[in-house]
Amino acid sequence: MHNKQTPWHAQDPEQALTLPSRYFFDKDIFAQEQQEIFMKAWHFGCHVNELSEPGAYVVRDIFDQSVILMRDKDGEINAFHNVCQHRGNRLLTETRGVQKGTIRCLYHSWCYAHNGDLRAAPRSQNIKAFNVDDFHIPKVRLQVFAGSVYFNFDADAEDMNTLFPGAEDAIRAAIPKLDDMRLVQEDDVIVPANWKVIMDNSIEGYHFQLSGPHHIDLASLINFSDYKLRCFDNWWTYGAPPNFDAKEAYGVALDRQAEEGDGFFNIGLFPHNTFYQFPFSQCMGTFMMIPLDAERTILRFGYYSPYEQLPEVTQASIQWMNEDLGPEDIDLNITVQKGLHSLGYDQGRYMIDAARSNESEHLVLHFHRLVYQALHGQSATD
Numbered sequence: 001m002h003n004k005q006t007p008w009h010a011q012d013p014e015q016a017l018t019l020p021s022r023y024f025f026d027k028d029i030f031a032q033e034q035q036e037i038f039m040k041a042w043h044f045g046c047h048v049n050e051l052s053e054p055g056a057y058v059v060r061d062i063f064d065q066s067v068i069l070m071r072d073k074d075g076e077i078n079a080f081h082n083v084c085q086h087r088g089n090r091l092l093t094e095t096r097g098v099q100k101g102t103i104r105c106l107y108h109s110w111c112y113a114h115n116g117d118l119r120a121a122p123r124s125q126n127i128k129a130f131n132v133d134d135f136h137i138p139k140v141r142l143q144v145f146a147g148s149v150y151f152n153f154d155a156d157a158e159d160m161n162t163l164f165p166g167a168e169d170a171i172r173a174a175i176p177k178l179d180d181m182r183l184v185q186e187d188d189v190i191v192p193a194n195w196k197v198i199m200d201n202s203i204e205g206y207h208f209q210l211s212g213p214h215h216i217d218l219a220s221l222i223n224f225s226d227y228k229l230r231c232f233d234n235w236w237t238y239g240a241p242p243n244f245d246a247k248e249a250y251g252v253a254l255d256r257q258a259e260e261g262d263g264f265f266n267i268g269l270f271p272h273n274t275f276y277q278f279p280f281s282q283c284m285g286t287f288m289m290i291p292l293d294a295e296r297t298i299l300r301f302g303y304y305s306p307y308e309q310l311p312e313v314t315q316a317s318i319q320w321m322n323e324d325l326g327p328e329d330i331d332l333n334i335t336v337q338k339g340l341h342s343l344g345y346d347q348g349r350y351m352i353d354a355a356r357s358n359e360s361e362h363l364v365l366h367f368h369r370l371v372y373q374a375l376h377g378q379s380a381t382d
């Protein structure tokens with residue numbers, strides 16, 4: 001059994017106690033996560049196809065920061081802060097759009113090119129030594145990785161290929177049509193739970209057959225005994241081959257023989273970027289946890305498909321996620337968040353078995369160790 005003298009990160013995984021409950025609501029710990037994790041993390045912005053024409057943009061907010069991702073006339077994708085260089089007005093207020101001409105600040109009409117360079121400022125010819133070339137909206141670090149655009153507030157952040165070696169190959173192997181994906185819809189839900197509570201819930205199969213009817217439906221669409229949860233340093237995958245005997249999925253009859261690629265696939269890139277493909281659904285889901293504060297998180301459900309006309313089963317899987325499975329998990333996340341405050345709880349046991357089986361919680365420990373390491377600088381992964 002766990003010896004209280006052992007540092008948390010050095011526990012034997014198979015006997016380890018969970019991260020103490022204060023890690024899920026303490027405001028100081030959250031402030032530290034904000035600085036040490038999120039302000040240095042790669043944040044999913046959008047699929048490259050969302051920026052297919054000059055002037056197309058996506059705006060992403062995290063904490064009090066807002067970033068514009070925009071394609072310019074030369075075909076380059078730019079990431080820059082969403083702020084006017086005159087008196088600091090926020091420039092774009094819509095999440096997506098196409099900016100045909102320059103970006104015009106609604107306050108005094110300073111106008112910017114699609115790469116954030118100032119083009120014109122009214123009355124500037126009357127102002128001493130004013131040169132538009134002196135004003136550029138500061139850039140944000142950007143990388144296109146596995147068909148998606150990411151940004152990072154840390155100019156020195158490691159390249160994603162170094163941070164997540166092998167992850168792109170894993171995504172491409174599971175989602176061969178990755179480059180053809182187009183946004184179908186995106187829905188934000190504010191969940192009153194710490195971001196890690198939501199991640200923890202998504203990276204273990206222990207609750208699949210135990211927690212609710214929609215989870216049992218999901219388990220029945222896959223070969224659950226072959227559900228595998230694998231961790232790599234800063235990323236992880238979990239999934240299973242399809243149930244080849246399934247006759248229907250999400251209430252829709254399956255009109256074709258199942259193929260290997262019809263399985264359930266998920267991949268997580270630390271700290272909070274998750275992509276998945278549901279069984280029999282030819283659609284890529286993004287499942288992003290965007291923290292608002294210690295106990296509130298935006299859960300962003302994105303759906304991408306290579307098809308103009310969505311297959312019926314794909315459509316049904318999106319609706320099922322939004323109305324059935326998603327809420328079933330969200331309800332659990334909310335009640336866990338409440339429970340974590342109880343004077344009657346601090347640490348539980350990770351249910352990690354020697355075989356790291358389909359119902360083992362080893363990914364939860366791995367994820368918590370990455371968080372712990374980021375906060376305390378310990379060598380906390382094994």
Ligand code: FES
Pocket residue numbers: 084085086087088089105106107108109110
């Ligand atoms: S604040 Fe933008 S033009 Fe003045």
Ligand SMILES: [Fe+2]
Pocket residue numbers: 201202207215329
């Ligand atoms: Fe779940």
